Amino acid sequence: MDTLDFRSDTVTWPTPAMREAMATATVGDDVYGEDPTVNELEVFAAELLGKEAGLFVSSGTQGNLIAALTHAQRGDEAILGEDAHIFCWEAGGLAVLGGITPRPLPTDPQGRMDLDQIRSAVRGDNPHWPRSRLILTENSSGGNHGAAIEPDYFAGIRQIAEEHGLRSHLDGARLFNATTALQIDPKTIAQHVDSVSICLSKGLCAPAGSVLVGDRDFIHQARRTRKLLGGGMRQAGILAAAGLIALQEMTQRLAADHTNAQRLAQGLAQIPGILINPEQVQTNMVFFSLADTVPILPQDLMAKLYDTYGIRLGSYGGQKFRAVTHYWIQPHHVEALLSALREILN
Numbered sequence: 001m002d003t004l005d006f007r008s009d010t011v012t013w014p015t016p017a018m019r020e021a022m023a024t025a026t027v028g029d030d031v032y033g034e035d036p037t038v039n040e041l042e043v044f045a046a047e048l049l050g051k052e053a054g055l056f057v058s059s060g061t062q063g064n065l066i067a068a069l070t071h072a073q074r075g076d077e078a079i080l081g082e083d084a085h086i087f088c089w090e091a092g093g094l095a096v097l098g099g100i101t102p103r104p105l106p107t108d109p110q111g112r113m114d115l116d117q118i119r120s121a122v123r124g125d126n127p128h129w130p131r132s133r134l135i136l137t138e139n140s141s142g143g144n145h146g147a148a149i150e151p152d153y154f155a156g157i158r159q160i161a162e163e164h165g166l167r168s169h170l171d172g173a174r175l176f177n178a179t180t181a182l183q184i185d186p187k188t189i190a191q192h193v194d195s196v197s198i199c200l201s202k203g204l205c206a207p208a209g210s211v212l213v214g215d216r217d218f219i220h221q222a223r224r225t226r227k228l229l230g231g232g233m234r235q236a237g238i239l240a241a242a243g244l245i246a247l248q249e250m251t252q253r254l255a256a257d258h259t260n261a262q263r264l265a266q267g268l269a270q271i272p273g274i275l276i277n278p279e280q281v282q283t284n285m286v287f288f289s290l291a292d293t294v295p296i297l298p299q300d301l302m303a304k305l306y307d308t309y310g311i312r313l314g315s316y317g318g319q320k321f322r323a324v325t326h327y328w329i330q331p332h333h334v335e336a337l338l339s340a341l342r343e344i345l346n
């Protein structure tokens with residue numbers, strides 16, 4: 001990449017191996033189920049997560065939307081965290097396109113809802129009320145510093161879902177960051193939910209695409225929902241070829257991004273005027289703030305970083321910033337950001 005871009009892991013370019021695989025991918029019409037590369041990706045993703053079947057979709061948002069519209073009907077209600085990506089950052093698709101009422105609950109600093117609050121949020125059968133139908137979870141939790149949530153939370157969710165006949169879906173856009181940080185097999189989390197969507201882009205560097213996994217019947221229905229939403233693609237093997245590399249190779253190297261995030265957090269903590277709690281950094285996201293005593297305005301800091309050093313950071317309103325590490329960020333790039341901030345704030 002030609003800039004040092006810490007704004008997000010969504011900015012990642014495909015790797016040279018991906019471009020090569022895309023150029024030579026075997027393709028067919030995937031709406032006919034005839035693209036061998038898409039089929040291989042769907043099987044690979046399903047096996048990786050211990051599910052029966054997979055469905056290649058255009059984005060994480062589409063994967064979550066297809067899952068919700070397949071699990072729930074108009075007039076149903078979905079329980080989810082108030083800072084969940086699905087609730088905050090997906091244009092209200094549950095309500096807009098699904099007629100599904102979101103029921104947001106508070107979350108703790110790890111992004112977990114309280115299990116007792118979930119239990120009390122489940123509604124009885126009353127014609128005044130929407131029908132409780134779905135529990136939506138997220139791991140890692142993007143709204144909570146990329147926190148990695150342990151499997152026992154999902155076991156608790158599963159128990160509630162079983163008690164009340166609800167379905168459950170995991171927004172696993174960065175699930176492999178979470179399981180890398182926890183050093184666990186993704187199946188140990190996926191086993192507790194009916195469906196999971198994972199992003200092939202972001203830290204895994206594919207140019208586009210997500211995979212939704214679940215049991216065979218669910219994925220059969222989800223294929224119809226994908227078509228309904230205009231998400232049926234034709235020679236999508238070009239994209240799936242990069243997705244296969246994402247799942248086969250790129251999941252193996254996420255620990256390096258987490259080490260870089262740790263190094264960045266430790267370095268930031270040494271810079272006067274920067275407020276950060278390095279212990280919050282569990283995966284590839286580093287949130288920090290400028291102290292009120294720092295004379296430079298946040299937007300001026302951003303401008304100076306870019307104009308003078310060619311470095312981009314994410315701005316989170318007020319004095320708050322986010323830096324995300326990924327494949328295209330090397331240890332010396334972390335050093336470059338730290339020394340730029342030292343110079344600017346000196």
Ligand SMILES: *Cc1c(COP(=O)(O)O)cnc(C)c1O
Nearest residue numbers: 059060061062085138142171173
């Ligand atoms: C990025 C992201 C999504 C959506 O992915 P897009 O591909 O950008 O639509 C969903 N959930 C979480 C937690 C994400 O970080």
